[in-house]
Each structure stands twice: as structure tokens, then as C-alpha cells.
Amino acid sequence: MKPRSSRALPGRGGVVPAGEYPDSAQDLPMAGPVLDIKDFSVVYRSPGADVRAVHRVSLALHRGEVVGLAGESGSGKSTLAYGICRLLRPPALITSGSVTYQGRRAGRPVDVLHLRAEGLQHLRWREIAIVFQSAMNALNPVLNVRDQLLDVMHAHLKLTREEAAEKAASLLDLVGIPRNRLRSYPHELSGGMRQRVMIAMALATEPEIVIMDEPTTALDVVVQRDILAQIAELKESLGFSILFITHDLSLLLELADRIAVMYAGQLMELGTAGEIQHEAAHPYTKGLLRSFPSLHGQRRELAGIPGVPPDLSSLPPGCPFLPRCDFGTAACSDIDMTMAHVRTSDDLTHLTACPFVLPDEQQPRADRTAATQAVEG
Amino acid sequence: MTSSVVESAAAARGSLAMQATSISKDFTLGRGAVLHAVRDVSLNLYSGAVVALVGESGSGKSTVARLLAGQERLTSGSIELDGHQVNVASRGAFRSYKRQVQMVFQDPFGSLNPVHKVSYILERPVRLHQHPAGKTELRAELLRLLEQVRLTPADKFLAKFPHELSGGQRQRVSFARALAAQPRVLLADEPVSMLDVSIRLEMLNLLDDLRKRLKLALLYITHDIASARYFADEVLVMYAGQVVERGPAEELTQHPAHPYTQLLVASAPDPDKLGTGLAAGSQPARRAESAAAASGCPFSTRCPLVIDRCRQENPALQPVSPARAAACWRLDIAAPETVAGQQERRKA
Numbered sequence: 024m025k026p027r028s029s030r031a032l033p034g035r036g037g038v039v040p041a042g043e044y045p046d047s048a049q050d051l052p053m054a055g056p057v058l059d060i061k062d063f064s065v066v067y068r069s070p071g072a073d074v075r076a077v078h079r080v081s082l083a084l085h086r087g088e089v090v091g092l093a094g095e096s097g098s099g100k101s102t103l104a105y106g107i108c109r110l111l112r113p114p115a116l117i118t119s120g121s122v123t124y125q126g127r128r129a130g131r132p133v134d135v136l137h138l139r140a141e142g143l144q145h146l147r148w149r150e151i152a153i154v155f156q157s158a159m160n161a162l163n164p165v166l167n168v169r170d171q172l173l174d175v176m177h178a179h180l181k182l183t184r185e186e187a188a189e190k191a192a193s194l195l196d197l198v199g200i201p202r203n204r205l206r207s208y209p210h211e212l213s214g215g216m217r218q219r220v221m222i223a224m225a226l227a228t229e230p231e232i233v234i235m236d237e238p239t240t241a242l243d244v245v246v247q248r249d250i251l252a253q254i255a256e257l258k259e260s261l262g263f264s265i266l267f268i269t270h271d272l273s274l275l276l277e278l279a280d281r282i283a284v285m286y287a288g289q290l291m292e293l294g295t296a297g298e299i300q301h302e303a304a305h306p307y308t309k310g311l312l313r314s315f316p317s318l319h320g321q322r323r324e325l326a327g328i329p330g331v332p333p334d335l336s337s338l339p340p341g342c343p344f345l346p347r348c349d350f351g352t353a354a355c356s357d358i359d360m361t362m363a364h365v366r367t368s369d370d371l372t373h374l375t376a377c378p379f380v381l382p383d384e385q386q387p388r389a390d391r392t393a394a395t396q397a398v399e400g
Numbered sequence: 401m402t403s404s405v406v407e408s409a410a411a412a413r414g415s416l417a418m419q420a421t422s423i424s425k426d427f428t429l430g431r432g433a434v435l436h437a438v439r440d441v442s443l444n445l446y447s448g449a450v451v452a453l454v455g456e457s458g459s460g461k462s463t464v465a466r467l468l469a470g471q472e473r474l475t476s477g478s479i480e481l482d483g484h485q486v487n488v489a490s491r492g493a494f495r496s497y498k499r500q501v502q503m504v505f506q507d508p509f510g511s512l513n514p515v516h517k518v519s520y521i522l523e524r525p526v527r528l529h530q531h532p533a534g535k536t537e538l539r540a541e542l543l544r545l546l547e548q549v550r551l552t553p554a555d556k557f558l559a560k561f562p563h564e565l566s567g568g569q570r571q572r573v574s575f576a577r578a579l580a581a582q583p584r585v586l587l588a589d590e591p592v593s594m595l596d597v598s599i600r601l602e603m604l605n606l607l608d609d610l611r612k613r614l615k616l617a618l619l620y621i622t623h624d625i626a627s628a629r630y631f632a633d634e635v636l637v638m639y640a641g642q643v644v645e646r647g648p649a650e651e652l653t654q655h656p657a658h659p660y661t662q663l664l665v666a667s668a669p670d671p672d673k674l675g676t677g678l679a680a681g682s683q684p685a686r687r688a689e690s691a692a693a694a695s696g697c698p699f700s701t702r703c704p705l706v707i708d709r710c711r712q713e714n715p716a717l718q719p720v721s722p723a724r725a726a727a728c729w730r731l732d733i734a735a736p737e738t739v740a741g742q743q744e745r746r747k748a
Contacts, residue, residue, distance in 0.1 A: 095596035096567070214457075243456035243623060248667035270597055273669040314597050318626035318653055318668040325630065327601030331566050 055125055055132075056083035057231055057264050058107070058151075063120030065099070065106045065288075068113070072336040076102040078288045079119070081362065084232065089258070089265040091279030091296075093272045093311070097332055099288035100268045101156075104234050107135065108151055109143055126150050126231040148179045152225035154218075156237040161221060162209040168195070168220055169205040175227045194223040199253060215246035219253070226257065234266045239274075251278055272311050276300050281372075284308050287333050287343035289360055294373040302382035304365045304375040306348045342377065350380045409634040409648035409723045413449030416483075417617035418468065418501070418585050420444075423477030425463050437463045439641040440477070445585055445617035450608075452620045452632035452649065454664070460641040461621050465587045468619065469503045470494060481585070499529050502578035506590035508570035512562040518573055519558040522546075525580035545576040549606060568599040575606070585617045586610075593622065604631050625664050629653040637661050639699055640692035643717065647724030657726040657735035660699045697729070705730040 065077040077099040084090050094100040105111050107122045122135040124146065138146060155161040163171055172191040176182055182190065192202050198219040209217055218238060225233050235254070239247040255278070258265060267279060275282050275296065282299045284292045284307065292305040303309050310328040317323060330347035341356040342348070348355070362374040367381050425438040438460045445451055453461045466472045468479060470488035479486040481500060488494040505511040512521060522542050532538040546554035549572040562570055571591065578586060588607065592600040608631065611618050622628055628635045629649050636646045637660065645658040656662045692698040693711065700710040709729050717725040720738035728734055 095598060244625075244667040245456065245663055271669065272597065277669050310598060314601050316601075316624075316626040316630040317670075318629055318665060319670045322630070322650070325601055327605070328598035329602065331568065331599070332596075 056085045057125055058084040058266075059121075059123040059125070060103075060107055061121045061123075063103065063106065063122065064118045065102050065111065065115055066118050067115050069336065074336045075338060076115070076288050076335060077106060079360075080285075080288075080290050082283055082290065082293070084264050084266055086231075086264055087258070087262055088281065089267055089279045091275035091282040092266060092268045092285060093270065093275050093282055094285035095270055095332060097287075097335065098285040099335075100285050101236055102288075103285070104153070104236060104266060104268055108147055108153065108234070109135065109138070110147075110153075124150060124232075128231070148175065148225075148230065149228045150230055151232045151234065152228065152230040153234045153236065154221050154225045154238045156240060162217060164209050167206050167208050168200075168212075171220070172224060172227060175224050179228045190227070194227055195220075197226065197257065198223045214242055215250060218242060218250055222250075222254065222257075226261065226263075229261065230263060232264050232266065234268070236268045237270070238267075240269065240271070247274075271315075272299075273315050273317070284311070287338065288335060289343065290362055290374075290376060291344065292375045292377075293362060294365075294368075295370070298365075298368065298370065298373045302365070302368060302373070304368075304373070304380060304382045305344075305377045306350045306380050307344045309380075310347075310349075350377075350384070352379065354379070407723055408444050408446070408451075409651075410444070410446045410449035410451050413633055414447035414615060414617070416444055417447045417481070418445040419480045420464075420468060421478050421480070423464070423467055423479065424475045425460075425467055425472060426475045436641050438467065441636075441638075441641075441643050442477075443619075443636060443643075443646075445619055447584065447615045447617050448611060449634070450611060450618045450620050450632045452622060452628035452635045453638060454622055454625045454628050454635055455638035456623060458640075459638040461638050462589055463641075464638075465503065465589050465619060465621055468585075469501055469587055470497050471503075495528070499581050500583050501585040501587065502581050502583040504571075504574050504578050504586065504588045504591050507594050508567055508574055509562075509594070511574055512570055512577075514562050516561070517558070518546075518560050518562070518565075521562075521573060522558075522577055522580055525577055529581040541580075545580055548579060548610070549573070549576045551576070566599075567595050568603060571595060571603060572606070575610070579610070579614070583616070585619070587619045587621070589621045590623070591620070592627070593624065600627075607631075625653060626668055637664065642698060642714075642727065644699065644728070645724070645726040646717070647721070647726075651721065651724060655735070655737070657720045657724065657731060657738055658699075658728050659703045659705055659730070659734050661726075662734065663702075697727075703730075705733050 060080060060082045063077060063080045067074040067076055080103055082090070092100045092103065102111065102115070106117055111117070117136060124133040124135050128150070133142070133146065135146065169191050172194060173187050176187045176190060192205060195202055195205060200216055200219055204212065204216070212220065221238070239250055242250065267275065269275060276299065279296050281293065281295050283290055284299070284305065286307050292299065292303065292308045299308060300312070303312055313326040314328060316325060328347055333343050333346065339356065341358050342360060345351045345355045358378060360376045362376055363378060364371055365373045365375050365382065420441065420443050422440050422442055423438060424436070424440055427435040427437055429435055441464055443451060453464060455461045463472065467474060470486065486497060488497050519542060522545055523538065526532060526538060526541050530541065532541055542558060543554040546557055551557045551569060551572050565573065591607065592603045595603060604627065607618065610616060620628065620632055632649045634646065635649045635652045636643050637658065638644070639660050645652060645656065645661045652661065653665060656665050693700045696711040697703070697714055700706045703710065707730065715727045715729050717727045719725050720731060720735060726735070731738060
């Protein structure tokens with residue numbers, strides 16, 4: 024395994040140094056992102072008013088990179104992930120944007136949003152695989168582990184029965200489940216093992232991108248830690264990119280290269296994990312950082328974010344975070360929510376949707392700070 | 401194992417409200433198999449103090465809450481409320497016990513009946529436990545309850561159905577429902593783990609505020625040891641039905657003595673370790689999933705410090721500092737700085 028220091032940070036400068044990926048450098052068609060999402064919007068049609076689930080999101084995933092998508096429930100993070108795989112069904116509707124996939128096997132860039140059924144069948148799982156949140160619901164309860172793995176390979180790979188059977192067994196090795204569990208049914212496995220089976224299924228086709236939708240949320244911390252370490256190990260050895268979706272920002276700070284913070288269907292901030300942690304520019308990110316208790320280090324003052332997320336079917340113009348924002352001004356109600364470079368940052372890829380607040384700005388309203396007391400009592 | 405090996409860190413906050421002594425619960429699984437869900441757990445709840453019960457799923461922490469709530473029959477041990485032995489054998493006794501001990505559940509989506517309005521959900525416990533004289537009095541009480549959990553304007557919320565509320569608002573209604581009985585003890589089983597991060601803290605602050613104002617004795621059950629650090633006075637760590645370590649929240653989380661507590665603390669996400677924490681190989685691989693040992697120390701199958709003695713004898717809680725105790729044979733290695741560790745070494 025490569026030491027952590029040689030980790031690629033493709034976010035900076037946009038070009039992946041070829042030396043970072045020794046096994047694949049020669050067949051890298053171009054150095055651009057493996058997945059490029061531009062101006063992507065999704066609405067859910069409903070009789071009253073359309074629900075604007077994802078609004079004009081632009082995000083790139085580079086080769087070998089872990090991008091974390093952080094947001095609360097209803098922020099549109101899962102809709103975005105399923106939308107880019109074209110997995111959404113009506114009443115969901117993609118209303119704008121483009122998704123360009125550029126894999127090593129694909130050769131030419133693929134315009135995902137205009138793919139026909141055949142192309143989609145190839146793209147899904149073969150190129151982009153998803154690990155779903157609830158392993159209990161995502162696995163078929165009446166098929167054993169082996170049959171489910173064979174199913175995937177039958178649908179997406181051209182293998183003989185023997186090859187497929189051998190591969191199923193080696194996939195279990197890969198994720199650390201003993202081979203004698205091949206004939207087990209999902210209910211016979213622990214939660215952690217089920218999640219590992221999900222990961223094995225996602226990796227069966229050696230995809231370029233693995234989208235992980237809260238893969239460890241239902242698990243205990245110790246098991247979660249094990250599985251994340253395993254994912255990191257597999258990522259290093261197999262060289263895929265990860266889009267990691269979670270509501271747990273503290274987890275992302277530790278494992279992601281770059282983090283995108285979503286709120287009310289829009290990107291609020293995008294930056295490296297270090298920038299998000301130490302130089303968070305957007306008030307929502309600042310709020311999130313002050314929301315979770317930390318086990319390590321000094322006790323910090325916790326404040327949380329007052330108020331509740333907005334109703335996506337009747338969003339007022341301007342910044343959706345305004346009603347909960349400590350920094351809010353009159354100008355916020357008609358600003359254009361474009362992601363722009365954080366003025367004080369050296370890194371041109373550190374973007375924020377808030378044009379007013381800078382990383383070093385602290386809470387402006389003294390009265391509110393006093394009201395949001397620490398839990399210390 | 402006795403209940404008072406050490407002085408509880410929560411005792412300073414108020415008077416003793418509830419005392420559970422060596423409670424155990426076995427479940428029969430059929431064919432003679434028995435699951436020891438809770439083994440010999442002792443804990444005290446004090447008015448105005450928070451005791452946190454931390455453990456992974458299946459560690460028995462919810463069963464402890466159900467035992468304390470009188471919803472499960474004890475296999476052995478005893479529970480006292482204000483110095484009186486708890487008796488919930490008859491319907492009337494159970495009801496009067498419920499007047500003092502209430503529970504809040506994890507899932508605010510599942511714990512509120514979707515076909516009833518908030519007014520009805522709150523009305524029933526108020527009628528049952530407070531016997532209001534008339535309609536005006538009842539309504540005033542409902543409004544007071546909603547204001548207590550900061551659901552304002554209260555009259556607007558009375559007419560709502562659960563599906564019209566957000567997760568945080570629903571959990572507030574569950575709090576209000578529990579408070580309708582005017583309890584002295586509140587057992588909160590993962591009250592915030594289903595909520596969004598930005599809402600969680602507000603809910604914990606609300607609970608904390610209620611604890612202070614109403615002098616509630618609060619049991620906070622969670623799998624998130626970090627929130628226990630901030631919120632609780634005393635933390636009890638459970639593993640496989642047993643308490644393996646207990647002590648003041650800050651001391652226990654910063655200097656865990658038991659190897660399991662150490663594993664829990666090491667596994668919690670640490671934003672200060674940017675990127676490093678995921679480095680594979682830094683954690684004991686796959687040990688997380690071995691089952692608890694049938695004999696000896698339950699953690700012995702996963703413990704890095706295991707010796708033969710651990711597999712044969714189950715260690716009792718022994719003091720490691722004035723307010724802290726841990727159940728481990730290897731405290732001299734696991735927590736060399738602690739009192740017991742020093743004693744062990746002196747003996748050797």
C-alpha cells in the first residue's frame with residue numbers, strides 16, 4: 024500500500040500526476056475527471072408545486088479520489104447520486120445539466136444523460152456501481168450470497184460458470200468474509216457482513232466509480248471503522264474512485280479527499296477535507312462543524328443550527344439557508360447561488376455559494392451565540 | 401459484584417431517584433438455549449443528573465431500559481424507586497409506576513400513531529395521569545406541554561398529524577408525551593440518533609434543559625460515545641450484557657481503561673486525523689465481528705490483551721480511580737496509570 028503522503032490531490036490544478044497511478048498510467052486516455060457533473064438539476068413533479076430536489080449542482084470526481092457528499096436528509100444528496108446513474112423514476116425529472124463519464128475502458132467521454140438503454144446497461148455497475156444504504160433491503164432475502172454475486176456477473180460480465188463461481192469466492196476473500204459463507208442467506212449474516220457483501224457485489228465488475236450511499240450508517244462504530252479501512256484498502260489496490268454520501272461530516276473529514284456540502288438541493292461549499300475543517304467559508308458548513316460533539320481533543324463549544332430545513336416545494340429566491348443563518352443580511356434574499364472561489368483561499372478549487380462570509384469570520388450576532396448554549400449546563 | 405464499588409459521578413447532582421441492583425435478564429431461545437441479555441448490571445439514577453449507557457447494538461442497553469421501565473420481568477436483581485421496591489405486578493401498580501418513570505423511543509416516525517393528531521396523542525396520558533377537571537384545564541395542560549418542549553405556537557401544533565411534522569418536531573412531541581405523566585425518571589433510548597446532525601444538538605440541549613428545570617433523573621442510551629461525553633455526568637459502557645467500565649464522562653472518554661472502551665474511543669471518527677484514520681491496517685482487522693465469549697470475559701474473543709485467565713474467569717468491576725471502575729484482568733497493561741494498575745504492579 025502506498026503511504027498516505029503520496030495521495031493524489033487532483034482537486035488542485037485539475038491534473039493527476041501520471042506517476043500516482045503506476046498500474047494505469049499508460050492507458051489513461053486523458054487526465055480529466057472520471058465523472059464530470061455540470062449544472063445538474065432534478066425536480067420531483069407533484070400536483071401542487073414541483074419539489075426542487077437538486078438544483079444546478081456542478082461537481083467533478085477525479086481518478087482515485089474520494090469525494091464526500093455531506094448533507095442532511097432531504098438535502099438531495101441521494102437524488103443527485105441516483106440521478107447521475109439515471110436511476111430516478113418519474114415523478115423525478117432531470118431538468119438541466121450534463122454528466123460526462125470518462126473511464127479507462129470507455130475510451131471516449133460518455134454523455135450519460137443521453138445514453139440509450141444498451142449504453143446505460145453497460146454504464147451501470149460495469150463502470151459505476153452503487154453500494155446502497157440499507158444492506159438488509161438491498162440484498163434479496165431468498166437468494167444466498169453466491170447466487171446474488173453470480174446474478175451480477177451474469178448480467179454484466181461474460182464469464183463461464185466456473186470462472187464466475189471462482190470469482191464469487193475470491194470476492195468474498197477480498198472483503199474478508201470466509202468462503203464458507205457463500206451459501207449463507209442475508210438473514211444469516213451480521214449487519215457488517217451484509218454490508219461487506221454489498222461492497223463485494225459492487226466490486227464484482229471492477230467498476231471505475233463506486234457510489235456509496237451511507238454504507239455504514241446502520242452499523243456500530245467499531246464495525247464502521249473496520250469497513251471504512253477495508254474500503255480504503257480496496258481503493259488503493261483496485262484504483263477506483265468513490266463518491267461517498269453521508270450525513271456524518273466528521274466521518275468525511277477523516278476519509279474524503281474533497282468534500283461537497285449540500286443543503287436544500289444545492290451545493291453550499293466544496294473544498295478539500297482540510298479546507299472544510301479549518302477554513303470553512305459557508306455559514307452552513309460552519310454550523311455543521313459546530314454541531315457534532317467530538318470525542319478527541321478539547322471540549323469545544325457546541326452550538327448546532329437553529330431552525331429547520333426549508334420546504335423544497337416553495338423555496339424563496341436567494342439563499343435557502345438564510346432563515347437559519349447567523350450572518351444573514353437583506354442582500355441574501357436575492358443573491359445568485361453560484362459557486363465562487365473563496366476570496367481568501369490560495370486554492371482556486373475551494374468554492375462557496377456564499378459571497379459574503381469568509382473563513383475567519385466568527386459568529387456576528389452576540390445574542391444568538393449566547394442563546395445557543397453549550398451542553399455543559 | 402456490588403453496586404457501589406465506586407461513588408457515582410452523577411451523585412453530586414441530586415438525590416438518588418432510582419437504584420437498580422445486580423439486575424439480570426435471560427431470554428429463552430428454545431431448545432434449552434438461553435440468551436443472557438443483561439448480566440448483573442447495577443446503576444443509580446439521580447435527580448437532575450444524566451447517566452449514559454453506551455454500547456453497540458445487541459449489548460443489552462435497550463433491555464436495561466425496558467427492565468427499568470417495568471416492561472420486562474427481571475430474571476434476578478432488584479429495582480428501587482425512592483427507596484421502595486418496584487412492583488408492577490398489578491395493572492394499577494404498573495400505572496402508578498409509569499406516572500414516575502417514562503420512556504422516549506428512538507424512532508419518532510414509528511412511535512407516534514399516524515392516524516391521531518398531536519392533541520389526541522398528548523391528551524391520553526394527561527387524562528390518565530393528571531385527571532384534569534375540565535376541558536379548559538386539559539387544553540391548558542396540552543399547551544403547557546408543547547411550550548415546554550418549545551413547539552410554539554402551541555395551539556397550531558395541536559391540530560397537526562405526525563406526518564405534517566419534521567423529525568425533530570415529532571421527537572419533541574414524544575418528549576411532551578413522556579412529560580405528560582410528570583415523571584421523575586426519564587429513560588431516553590437513542591433519542592436523537594434518527595435525527596439530522598444539525599437538529600441533534602438542539603434536542604440534546606432541550607433534554608438537558610428539561611432535566612435541569614424539572615429535576616429529571618435521566619438515563620441516556622446511545623451508541624455514540626462522543627455525545628455521552630458532552631451530555632452525561634456518568635457513563636456506563638456495556639458489552640454483551642455487562643457493564644465493562646463506568647465513570648465520569650470526561651475521565652472515561654479521555655482515559656479509557658477497559659480495552660473495549662479503548663476500542664470504542666479509537667473507532668470514533670476523529671476529524672483531527674485528516675485522512676490518516678482511514679489508513680488500512682491501523683485497526684484490528686475483522687475482529688469486530690467475532691461473537692462474545694460464552695465463558696470468561698465476554699470481550700476475550702476480541703481483546704488484544706487476552707490471556708488464559710480472561711477465557712476462564714469473568715472479571716468483576718474494580719475501582720481504577722475514586723469515581724471509576726472497570727472489569728478487566730489486564731488493567732495493569734490496559735491502563736497502567738490507574739490506581740488498580742499501580743496496585744497490581746506493586747503486588748507483582
